[in-house]
Amino acid sequence: MTRLAFGTLLALMPALCQAQELTMAPAARELSERISPLDNYELPIAGFADGTVPVRRFEGLVARRTFRINGASATTLQLLTPLREQLETMGFDLIFECEDRSCGGFDFRFETEIVPAPDMHVDVGNYRFLSAVREPDNAISVLVSRSGNAAYIQTIRVSPVQQQNGGKTKPATVAAAPNGELGLALERDGHVILRDLEFDSGAGGLLPGQHASLGQLASYLKTHPEQRIALVGHTDSTGTLAANIALSKRRASAVRERLVNNFDVDPSRVDAEGMGYLAPVGSNLTPQGRESNRRVEAILLPAL
Missing domain, CATH: 3.40.1000 (Protein Transport Mog1p; Chain A)
Structure with a gap:
């Protein structure tokens, strides 16, 4: 358009x-x-x-x-x-x-x-x-x-x-793909941080919630059937690399499971991976930086 x-x-x-x-x-x-x-x-x-x-x-x-x-x-x-x-x-x-x-x-x-x-x-x-x-x-x-x-x-x-x-x-409907802001950001930048997700400290399970970002992500995938994504978990630098990679992958997998089970997303179109602390967006020397590093991102993959 x-x-x-x-x-x-x-x-x-x-x-x-x-x-x-x-x-x-x-x-x-x-x-x-x-x-x-x-x-x-x-x-x-x-x-x-x-x-x-x-x-x-x-x-x-x-x-x-x-x-x-x-x-x-x-x-x-x-x-x-x-x-x-x-x-x-x-x-x-x-x-x-x-x-x-x-x-x-x-x-x-x-x-x-x-x-x-x-x-x-x-x-x-x-x-x-x-x-x-x-x-x-x-x-x-x-x-x-x-x-x-x-x-x-x-x-x-x-x-x-x-x-x-x-x-x-x-209630007015939250904008969804293809015109939703999350979908536009995903196509523009190739990735988007899903900031409304919450996990228990040190645990991989996704806490209950409405998670508007997952609704928009699911809408985008349903209106763009040729696209697929990877969910990538990230942590701060506390602990060993192996433990953090495992934790970050568990969190990404929990988000994938929520997309598949609650939003009817085709599981073959969503991968889940973990990067641990290898891709920070903030300094791990400050509380704010560590909090920003604990995140799950959606990354746009080559179309099917």
Whole structure:
């Protein structure tokens, strides 16, 4: 499908505009996507004062996304400005914007919802925040921070649920392949980290959960019958290489089993492998780095 020109997008109906997402810089790598079909979000509308952060509560489909730009030299203002301009083009009204100290520094950061590390990191002395609303029930916040030679971006967006079946409310459907973000990232980068998977410490079993990433991955495979993938487990550097390779493969195999049994994916199209600590994405000298290294990735293999 060809990409619509920017001017054409502006002329389309409002329903399509609601489906638009912010376009990040080319160097930005998505770290996480957490989508709750029906949830609430307390949108900050002012800085920290009198022991609290004033908020406005929204309900609907809540999408929490984080991104990282390695080797970033741009300031937080340079990173935030194009995102603010996109929101204005999409019809959002900016209701609050602040910079670290004017936000409330440490207090604002810890009174505001932040996606847990390692998917988001906030330097309390170097961040910017904005919140915007498109009435009556669309809202978004954008948080940008720099730490060392990396920049982090978090967006939390609330969209209204769809009205179907004679007025009964049905949660909006999370985007799925071929147009889902996970499928697009898989084709663009050749691999994607499945960040919403959880395992017991030192164990290979996948804990129960909705696991939106597996739903999108299964949808992608069903709509692309020629494609196949490998699930690859990774660990931090604690312990021996042999033990970590075994653990990482058990975790990848548990994810494969969940895809096959819960999402009806053809087992012949999914391999499971373990790399142990041989392919880190962060430093094993820090807790944040070790946490980011403990992951399962989906890798796109040559088509059948």
